[in-house]
Structures are given as structure tokens and as C-alpha cells.
Amino acid sequence: MTAVTEAPPASTPETAPPRHTGRLAGLLGALAPRARLLGIVGGVVAILGSQLPWATFVLNQGAYPELATLPFGFTGFRLHLVILGLATIVVAAVRVPAANRIVRNLGIGIVAVAVINGLxxxxxxxxxxxxxxADGAVAFGSVVALIGGVLAILGSAAGGVEPRxxxxxxxxxxxxxxxxxxxxxxxxLVVAAALTSGGQGGVVNPYSGAVFLSFLGAAGGAFAGLNASGLLGYVATLSERHRVFSVIVLLIVALGLPLTSAGTEYWMTVASNIGVYAATAIGLNIVVGLAGLLDLGYVAFLGIGAxxxxxxSGATASAVGIHLPFVLVMVISAVVAGIFGAIVGSPTLRVRGDYLAIVTLAFGEIFVRSAQNNIGGLTGGANAIPNIPAVAVGDFRFNESITIGSVQLPSGVMYYVLIVLLVAGVMLVFGNLKNSRLGRAWIAIREDEDAASAMGIRTGPIKILAFLLGATLAGLAGAFFAHKTGVVAYDSFRFLESVTLLSAVILGGMGTIPGAVLGASILFVLPEKLREFSDYRxxxxxxxxxxxxxxxxxxxxADKHRRAELAEEPEDAAKEAPGPLPTRVEP
Amino acid sequence: MSEEQATSPDDKVGTATGEELPPELQAPPEEVVAVLAEDMHVATGTREPILQSSGVSMVFGGLRALNDVTFSLGEGEIIGLIGPNGAGKTTFFNCLTGLYSPTSGQVTLRGKAMPKDPARVTQAGVARTFQNIRLFPSMTAMENVLVGRHVRMKQGPLSSLLHGPRFRKSEAEAHDRAEKLLAFVGLGRFSDELARNLPYGDQRRLEIARALATDPSVLLLDEPTAGMNAQETEATRQLIFAIRDLGVSVVVIEHDTKFIFTLCDRVLVLVQGELLVEGSPDEVRGDPRVVEAYLGAPPEEIEAQIHAGATTGSGTGGSGLQEGSTG
Incomplete structure (x- = not known):
């Protein structure tokens, strides 16, 4: 835990010549000439730590992973530490551009692994x-690794963190x-590894939560290091340059997940659920991220679609009792959800900000209560609507496994393929809308509604359109959700789900596609993975x-716009410099 | 396009400081103006009244902010609107642009009643800027201007969704016009810069470019030189002349009397919600009622002050008047 308090001073000064203030100043100033050495030593110490024993005895629930009571090992978190440590040594020794920044981020990764496992x-x-x-055994692995990480961070802070x-x-x-x-x-491969790290959990693997968190910490540190080196930025530029190519490759690669270690029925289901929430989050991103309308009842549209x-679907419990083809069902679900979206959106003509949030919150509650009370016999109430038949094309049902040649694909793989295509479609819709007259109008309304109106944007219809389109996308996802899980219960669409979706959008990065997907993945995988922590989850x-x-x-x-909005003050001030401009305070 | 003006941008008035303007502050180059004028083709070449108000009054509760204001803006004309703080200038602007609907009286554009909704007013051809800059701060300069093109773009939601050939055509046209407009106001090199990061004076000009993107026939500028130094004020004057030469009629609210008197064809003085004086800059400058309304102090002194303000640095003149108005 001490490491966490060490981190902030290292991460705040973003400018090249280090400006150390306070008590830390003297220390960092003294360390400055040895910054490079500190980085190297930090890396070495981290590797050393990884090879020491980590636990003095076998824990009650079973042996901690990677033979933690013994020294030496190149698996799991130990391997991660070795990789991070080696990277730290190399970067610090070779002095690549922005070396301190990279070392700092790698150091944070090392600290995270040490703290999570140690704790x-x-x-x-x-x-x-x-x-x-204890008991005559020594196991200072985590402590030593932690020291290594802290040394690396200290070294980078002393050397001054460069801009990216x-x-x-x-x-x-x-x-x-x-x-x-x-x-x-x-x-x-990283995604597959992250998804499967720690396994399914439960009795078989009591430490899956810790293993997963440790993996996240290590991967986070590694990614932050890559980002600091500018390589991730380069990849982003590259994929922007070959946009169509990237999209196609990404789609094919995403469809390759069943061929990796995550290719089992369980992970296919988890991935499909993530897809549902990702598609929904992208829809919400239109309403919240682009148009800036706070919607606290958004999950209701997913529910309406479902x-x-x-x-x-032809489920026996359904009130309508007809069975339409899946494609048609999707369209109808989307349209119905869209209509409700427009209805909920209509108060936006009159209310803004907090008041709108309350209106949408109320709508979400109305939906959940109505569904709970089996309104019109359409929702099954507490009994839900079970036994929804799987999507079928001809004789093939989507929840069966497929064998292509000698490759046996897990059951549920077709659902995975379907949701990948759905998410891709939703991304396309979002991306196209964002870079259009409509998208600009939404952003303008978010920025300044009165000014937007003065620019000729008829804000009322445009805001309703945001709600309508967002709800339509959620409705599509809902239709998929109903068929995939086979059961639709009011319980899945509570207020907490809306909040989680909203958090996914904000956490991932408002107004961006990868952000919404990443946010949805994190927010719906984390609770699954953290089941081991039960009460602390x-x-x-x-x-x-x-x-x-x-x-x-x-x-x-980060969206480029958002990034600017939340940029640190000094950067802003520096940009505003050109020309001697006396600025008068407006009356 | 409109060659009938007496005060064309050619008779460049020297800057208040007597220095040469830096290139980015100079009046827009003629070729840019020519191309834009062709694109916008708003002027009909006549000087017929285009924007009129008759007997406009605005009452907020017990406060009569505007009382029976009647005015007429001719095509290709620049009108200045001055008055002490709280005289109702911005309220009048808001009535003209549909932000407020007047308690009584009527606003007409080319003889037709003005719509009630700001968006429709813009659609009809009246654009404005705001007293406190109201750009879209987290959008780039280019995107700000593109938002201005909103009303003139033929691009429905479906087209926005599918990005077909018609979408690409309308997008290309809008970008093309936005680039020209940014060059016109001297912000060509800043097109990818976020609006919030632009220097203050550039933000004001970006707001003008955004308003011009709506292809207005009337442009309403609310204190376009507030907070600017002498050089920038001069640049703004040149810019407004150039806008007029595009065929756009302009109404300007400003406290800086020197700026108004050297810019406008006609000046209106609004005091406590009433139109006190209307006339050429020379007539208004000499009118004792204006002096009194502004300062409420012995006339000789103020007259001297006003003339001083009109002949020396604009900044001191403007602020001098404002400070006096409390007395």
C-alpha cells in the first residue's frame, strides 16, 4: 500500500526539467544524477524479487499459484515481473526516447504486481x-519486488519525466x-490471456481473482510503458492511415478468438455478454458522449429489446406466441426500443442537465417495476420468460458446436460470431454518425446548447434523434441478449446496470468507440473475476x-476533445501564449 | 459584389498605434473575398431595407427593457448600436434573433415576420455572435465553422448514417467553404486547433467565421472588439468592411465609440430601452442628448472627453465613457 502513496508525485510533473517541490524535492534532487542507475537497479531488484519465495507457508485454500513458497520460477506473475524488470533494465540502460516516462510506467506495473499478490x-x-x-521460512519476494518497482519510479521521477x-x-x-x-x-492473444487468466474460478482455482488482478496490473504497466514510448500512438496513427484495412483485419482477428486459449464454451459466453454490453455502451455513448445528455435509465432500452x-421468439411463456425469424425479431426489437427512446427523449425539449437525469431515472424505474409486475403479461414478472429457443438457421442451432475439418469449435461460437458482427455494425453506425452533420450537431449541443441553436441547429428534434438512435442500438443488443441467454428477467435491467453502463462509457473514454468497448469489457469482466473476493468485490x-x-x-x-478539456493547466497556459493579448473580464 | 460603397476597404485607415498590422491581422486578401463572395451570393445589389423592427417592446416583469424601438437596416449597410450599460442593446439583439419574442411590436426580415425560434431565424439568414464568446470550446476551429454550415448542408440522418456519395459531396463542399471562411478571417493555419486554445482575439474572429458559415444576409455582432488591443480592433474593422463587401449587412453593438464612428454608416443610440438618437456618425457625435445620456455630467467637460475619445486611442475613449456613465 505504501507504493500507492509514492506514485502520485512521480506522475504529476509532466514537463521535462523536473520541478520538485516539498520534502521530496531534496531527495529527488540528490538522486537526479543517479536516475539511470536507479532504473537499472530497480529492474534487477524486481527480477530478484520474482525469484524469491513469495509465501512462507501453504495457504489454507491451497497452494498459492506459481509455487509461491519455493524460490525460482518463470511462470505466471513471476514471469510478468521478469519481463517488466528486463524491460526496465533495457530501457534505462539504452536511454531510448522518453526513457524515464517508460521506466515510471513499468515501475508502476511492477509495484502493482507486487502489491496485489503480496496483499x-x-x-x-x-x-x-x-x-x-514465519515458521522458520523466509519469503521476501513481494517486498523485494515492491522495492524494485519503487526504485524504478523514484529513478524516473528524479530524472524528470519527459513528454510522450x-x-x-x-x-x-x-x-x-x-x-x-x-x-x-x-x-x-493478450485479450485471450487476460480473459482466461486465473481460469473460471470457484473451487478449482480459489486464487483466480488475484491472478487476474495481477495480470491486469502487469499488462497495464506494460501497455503504459508502450504508450509512453510513443509506440501505441504510432500504431494509432498507422491504423488511422489505413482505416479500412485496420477495420477488416481487426474484425477477422476478433473472429479468431475461438481459436485461442479462450476457445471454450464458457469464455464464448463471457465474450458474448461483453459484446452485448459493449454494443449497448456504444449506443449510450451517442446519448451521453456525443449529445451530452445524461441518461440514468438507459438499460431499460436493452430490456425492451430483450x-x-x-x-x-416462440417461447412457450411468451404472451404473443408467434415465432418470427431472428433477423426480423432484431429489427422489430430495435424499432420498438427506438420508439420508446424517442418518447423518453421528448422531455429533453423542456428539461436540461440534472432534471433530465431524473426524468430518465424515473423511466428506468417505471420499466423495471412494470416488468416485475408482468405488465400486460408481456414480461413474465418474477417468473421471467424462460426457454427462449436458440437462433437457428435451417437445422443448425447457434448454441451447438461446429467442427470444421479437424478443428472443433466450442458451442456458442456462432453467437460469438454474431455478436462480433453486431458490435462491428454498431461501431460503424457510431463512427459514421460522429463524423457527420448530425454528429457535429450533437457535439455542438453538448458544448453549448444556446450557441448551437443560434447556429441554426434545431436542438429539439436532434436531441430526440440521439435518444432514438441510442435506444435502437440497445434494442438490437437486447434481441441478441434474449436469444443468447435464453431467459429474460426484469432483474437484469435494474438501475445498477444503467449506472454500470454509464461508468463503462465514462471510464473507457467518452465519445470514443474503443473506450466504450474497453469500458464495457472491464466493468463486466471485473465483477466476474473478482467473485473470489466475495464481500470485498x-x-x-x-x-x-x-x-x-x-x-x-x-x-x-481519450477523445481528442475530452483530452483537451481535461488537460493539465500548464499545457493550456502554454498554448495560449502567442501575442501580447490583454484579456478583459467580460461584464 | 457590392461596389457602391463609399468606405471600401481600400481607404485603409491607419491603425490607432500607427504601426503596420501583422500579416494575420490584415484585411482578408482580395482573392479570398472574391471567391467567397461568389460562393455566398447573398447581396442583390439594392439598398432596400432588409431587417426592420417596428415598435418593439420587451418587458421583464416590472422592467421595461425595450420601449417601442423602430429601426431599419438597409442591404449592404453597417449600423452601429451604442448606449450605456443596461440600455437594452443585447436585449434588442435577442429580440432580433428570436432568443426572446418581443412583448409587443414586430421584427421583419425582407418584409416577412421573423420566426420565433433562433434556429429558424438563422435559417432565414440572420446570424449573430455573442457578447461573451460562445464557441464550442472542445471542437476544432474547422469543426466550429462546419457546425455553422449545418443549416445549409443537404445531409439527412440516413445520409449521415450511410456515408454515401451524396454525403461525401456535401461534406466536401462544407469543408471547402469552411476553409475559405477561416482564411477570410485570418485563421487558416489554426483550422485543426481546438477553439479553447486559440488566443482571445482569434476566438472572436472564429465566432464571426462560424456565423458567416450560415450564409447570412444580416450579421449581428455583439461587442466584437471587447477586450481587444488597438491593433486587433483595427483588424476587426477591416474584417467588418470586408464582410460588408461580401454583401452581408451588419449591425454592431460596441462600447468603443471611436470604433463605431469610423466603421458605421449609421449609428443608433439606445438609452434606457428607448431609441434616443439615430443618424450618421457625425450627427450622433455632436448630439448633446447622447453626451448627456452617456455621462449625465456637465456637457462641456464631457463633450471634450468624447472628442478626445474620438480622436485619440480608442481604448481610452471607450473606457472613459463607460466609467463616466455611472456618474
């Missing part, structure tokens, strides 16, 4: 003895394409949200 062993083992010395370099190389076209393919495939689909979850919002308010994937 978990401490809590499970019932005291600090578990990670220091902007890389751009002019490579031949085929090299750039190849690079993109390789990077996207790597991304897929219930409409359930009723038209939501606490950790909330704490993570608070920390991310504190240190990265613009979201994980």
Missing part, C-alpha cells in the same frame, strides 16, 4: 508473516500492413473506478 497472500495468510518470515514522443516512420506500405496484422494478432424479442470495484477517474479523468481511451 492477497497477507490477507489470506492472516498477517504480514505470510510474506516475510510522437513517432512516425515512413515505411513501405506492405511493412505497415504487416505491422498492423502482427500487432492486432498480439492484441488478440422482452420484445422474447415475446416474438464491490469495494475493490468501486475503488478501481475512483482511482481511474482520479488519475485518468478523460477515460482510458
Amino acid at each position: 492477497y497472500i497477507t490477507v489470506e495468510g492472516g498477517g504480514l508473516g505470510a510474506i516475510t518470515a 514522443p510522437e513517432l512516425d516512420w515512413n515505411l513501405p506500405l506492405w511493412v505497415e500492413w504487416l505491422l498492423l496484422v502482427v500487432i492486432f494478432v498480439l492484441m488478440l 422482452f420484445v424479442a422474447a415475446n416474438l 464491490l469495494l475493490i470495484f468501486g475503488l478501481a473506478l475512483v482511482l481511474i477517474m482520479r488519475f485518468r479523468p478523460q477515460g482510458i481511451v
